[in-house]
Amino acid sequence: MRLPPAIVPHTEEVLREILRFTGPADVTLSRYFRENPKLGGRERGVIAESVYGLLRNKSVYTNFAESGVGPMMRRMALLGLTDTVSIESIAGLSTEEVEWLTRTAQIDRNKLPLAMRSNLPAWLLEKLIARDGEAATMELAEAMNQPAPLDLRVNVIKSNREAVAAELAAAPILCEPTPYSPLGLRVIKKPALQNLPLFKDGAIEVQDEGSQLLAQVVGAKRGEMIVDFCAGAGGKTLALGAAMRNTGRLYAFDVSEKRLIKLKPRLARSGLSNVHPVMIAHENDAKVKRLAGKIDRVLVDAPCSGLGTLRRNPDMKWRQTVETIAEMHAKQVNILTSAARLLKAGGRLVYGTCSFLNEENEDVVVEFLQNNADFTLVPMSVVLEEQKIALEMGDYLKLLPNLHQTDGFFAAVLERKK
Numbered sequence: 359m360r361l362p363p364a365i366v367p368h369t370e371e372v373l374r375e376i377l378r379f380t381g382p383a384d385v386t387l388s389r390y391f392r393e394n395p396k397l398g399g400r401e402r403g404v405i406a407e408s409v410y411g412l413l414r415n416k417s418v419y420t421n422f423a424e425s426g427v428g429p430m431m432r433r434m435a436l437l438g439l440t441d442t443v444s445i446e447s448i449a450g451l452s453t454e455e456v457e458w459l460t461r462t463a464q465i466d467r468n469k470l471p472l473a474m475r476s477n478l479p480a481w482l483l484e485k486l487i488a489r490d491g492e493a494a495t496m497e498l499a500e501a502m503n504q505p506a507p508l509d510l511r512v513n514v515i516k517s518n519r520e521a522v523a524a525e526l527a528a529a530p531i532l533c534e535p536t537p538y539s540p541l542g543l544r545v546i547k548k549p550a551l552q553n554l555p556l557f558k559d560g561a562i563e564v565q566d567e568g569s570q571l572l573a574q575v576v577g578a579k580r581g582e583m584i585v586d587f588c589a590g591a592g593g594k595t596l597a598l599g600a601a602m603r604n605t606g607r608l609y610a611f612d613v614s615e616k617r618l619i620k621l622k623p624r625l626a627r628s629g630l631s632n633v634h635p636v637m638i639a640h641e642n643d644a645k646v647k648r649l650a651g652k653i654d655r656v657l658v659d660a661p662c663s664g665l666g667t668l669r670r671n672p673d674m675k676w677r678q679t680v681e682t683i684a685e686m687h688a689k690q691v692n693i694l695t696s697a698a699r700l701l702k703a704g705g706r707l708v709y710g711t712c713s714f715l716n717e718e719n720e721d722v723v724v725e726f727l728q729n730n731a732d733f734t735l736v737p738m739s740v741v742l743e744e745q746k747i748a749l750e751m752g753d754y755l756k757l758l759p760n761l762h763q764t765d766g767f768f769a770a771v772l773e774r775k776k
């Protein structure tokens with residue numbers, strides 16, 4: 359079925375705004391759709407997919423758009439649209455445009471220069487090649503350019519994986535157990551879940567398997583005092599609260615009131631009553647200091663570049679720079695240092711990010727250990743064995759989409775000496 363000609367100017371307009379990179383692409387896209395209520399469901403789907411395709415493949419498309427006719431943003435929009443739907447589906451194209459799009463569709467993208475094919479900004483490509491070499495970098499770049507699967511985490515205080523899988527199958531929604539997380543289910547297609555009783559009753563939450571594993575390596579136990587230092591909207595808080603079997607006390611700290619507000623309905627669904635959301639002004643807030651030395655476990659799911667989530671947020675690679683990464687590093691060291699003061703002797707802290715850059719990961723941990731002699735690193739291999747998770751790791755948890763089919767995640771476990 360042909361799409362209305364207006365789909366092209368709409369794609370062009372929203373793309374122009376998104377490519378300014380002044381805010382997250384998903385936020386801009388949602389606002390645009392709100393402001394254009396007459397756009398139908400199919401058109402919205404095609405525009406969103408085209409914009410995401412363009413963000414994933416911006417280097418290649420920018421190069422292709424240098425040939426062709428008409429305004430640059432129209433050319434970009436047309437490239438995105440024709441990668442999403444066929445050329446024939448788009449009404450109102452000129453003969454020249456059809457010829458140009460047909461020609462570009464025939465270009466073998468594997469033969470393009472590496473810098474273009476990687477679809478990464480130059481600073482990031484250089485950094486990754488220096489660390490991992492060309493082949494591994496390209497593998498990662500390509501995996502990051504694929505859409506992510508839909509993973510669910512089963513809430514153990516409400517159900518178990520087998521029962522949820524059976525109920526989903528009856529819906530009928532096909533899924534399979536995630537390979538590493540004992541509580542995960544990977545949904546085969548991507549149905550809407552919001553109206554399922556399983557979702558409404560809090561038996562399932564949408565959560566990437568990597569994010570589930572990050573919560574799992576905290577090793578939360580019944581009756582403990584735990585702090586989720588950067589809880590946000592509570593993805594990992596909910597997993598921790600359930601691992602504690604709704605006992606003990608779990609503080610959910612964050613500097614963002616907006617995010618903590620989003621945690622509330624999720625908490626209500628989950629059935630957890632051991633979670634205490636606490637808004638803090640900064641990492642050295644008096645509310646943090648009051649709990650110093652009293653906590654069994656701390657999770658620092660640190661603010662980061664988000665480069666590990668490029669499958670979902672492809673705009674992140676174009677919004678980060680060498681400077682923003684250096685700023686992140688300093689912030690991460692400060693948060694980790696402050697959060698570590700919460701721990702009792704013998705208590706454990708998990709430092710994690712959804713980034714694959716050393717600056718945000720092992721460099722932060724090494725700097726922290728240099729300045730905090732009362733902490734030691736617990737090798738991730740030991741932690742994974744304790745948790746009975748069959749993953750081969752060394753000192754750190756390092757998850758990548760090309761190797762583990764998860765988002766990119768990093769985690770280190772630090773223990774305060776007894």
Ligand SMILES: C[S@@+](CC[C@H](N)C(=O)[O-])C[C@H]1O[C@@H](n2cnc3c(N)ncnc32)[C@H](O)[C@@H]1O
Binds near residue numbers: 662
């Ligand atoms: C990676 S996100 C957390 C995601 C969340 N844990 C989840 O699983 O959904 C990082 C969070 O850190 C918060 N943050 C930023 N600076 C902070 C600080 N100084 N202290 C505590 N939280 C902070 C941000 O507001 C953001 O919600």
